Amino acid sequence: MGRTQKIVTTGLWAIVVLVMIALVASRSVARRDAQPSSSGISAAKFEPLFPSPAFHLTDQNGKPFKQSDLLGNVWIADFVFTHCGGPCPIMTSKLADVQKQVPRPNVKLVSFSVDPERDTPSVLKEYAKQFGADESRWTFLTGDKQKIYDTAAAMKITAVPATKDAPIIHSELFLLVNHSGDVVGVYHSNDELEIKRLIADASDLAERSK
Numbered sequence: 001m002g003r004t005q006k007i008v009t010t011g012l013w014a015i016v017v018l019v020m021i022a023l024v025a026s027r028s029v030a031r032r033d034a035q036p037s038s039s040g041i042s043a044a045k046f047e048p049l050f051p052s053p054a055f056h057l058t059d060q061n062g063k064p065f066k067q068s069d070l071l072g073n074v075w076i077a078d079f080v081f082t083h084c085g086g087p088c089p090i091m092t093s094k095l096a097d098v099q100k101q102v103p104r105p106n107v108k109l110v111s112f113s114v115d116p117e118r119d120t121p122s123v124l125k126e127y128a129k130q131f132g133a134d135e136s137r138w139t140f141l142t143g144d145k146q147k148i149y150d151t152a153a154a155m156k157i158t159a160v161p162a163t164k165d166a167p168i169i170h171s172e173l174f175l176l177v178n179h180s181g182d183v184v185g186v187y188h189s190n191d192e193l194e195i196k197r198l199i200a201d202a203s204d205l206a207e208r209s210k
Contacts, residue, residue, distance in 0.1 A: 046205055048182035052077075052175075053154035057112075057143035060124035065139060067181065074206045075108040076198070077175045078189070079157050081115035082127045087172045091189045095174070096131045099138060101199045104206045106179075109138040112151060114159050114170045116142040155183065174198055179209040 052067060059065040078095060080088040095109055113119035119127075124140035133140070141148075145161070152159035152170070160169040176185035176198060185201055187194040 046184045048184055050183050052177050052181045052183055053151055055151045057141040058121060060121050060128050060140040062121040065141060070108060071181055072179050073106050073108045074179055074202055074209055075110055075177045077110045079112045079114050079152055079159055079170050081113050082119050082123055092131050094189055094195055098199055102202045107202050107206045111140045112148055113142045114168055116145050116148055176201055
C-alpha cells in the first residue's frame with residue numbers, strides 16, 4: 001500500500017469513527033430525553049400512567065367508602081398500618097404536612113391499611129387524630145384483607161402480608177391520582193425533593209381540575 005493510499009485509508013477510518021461517536025451520542029441524548037422524571041411522571045406532565053382500581057372498603061367512621069366517591073377530586077394515596085414501627089409514622093407525618101401545604105378542598109388524602117385485621121375503624125379514627133387529619137379531606141380505609149391487597153396490586157404497590165416468619169412488607173410510595181381516577185404521579189416518601197414535587201404537582205393538578 002502506497003503512502004497516499006495509507007493516508008486516504010486512515011482518513012476514511014477517522015471519518016467512520018467520528019460518525020459512530022456522533023450516532024452513539026445522539027442515541028444517548030434521545031434515551032435521556034425519553035426517560036420519566038424522578039417523580040414518576042411521564043414526559044407529558046400528568047399523562048395517565050394507569051387507572052386506579054374500583055374498591056369498596058370502610059372508613060375510620062365505619063362508613064362504606066368506594067373509589068367512585070373520589071371522582072372529581074385530586075387525591076393522594078399511600079399504604080400504611082398503625083402498628084408499624086418503621087416507615088409508616090414518618091409517611092403519615094409527611095402526608096399530614098402535605099395536607100397543610102395543599103389546603104384545597106378538592107385535594108383528598110387516602111391511607112389504606114395493610115393490616116386491616118388490627119386496624120379497625122376505631123383504631124384508624126384514633127390514628128387519624130394523632131396526626132391531625134382533617135377528616136373532611138383525609139380518609140383512612142380498612143376492610144377485607146384480600147380486597148386491600150388486590151387494590152395495592154392494581155395500583156402497582158408492593159404489599160406482602162405478615163407470616164409467622166416475616167412482618168408486613170409494603171411500599172413507601174405516594175401516588176397522585178387525577179379527578180378521573182387515573183394515577184399520574186409516583187413519589188418516594190423518603191425523598192424531600194419528591195415531597196416538594198408532590199405538593200407542587202397536587203396544587204397544580206387541582207387548579208387544572210377546577
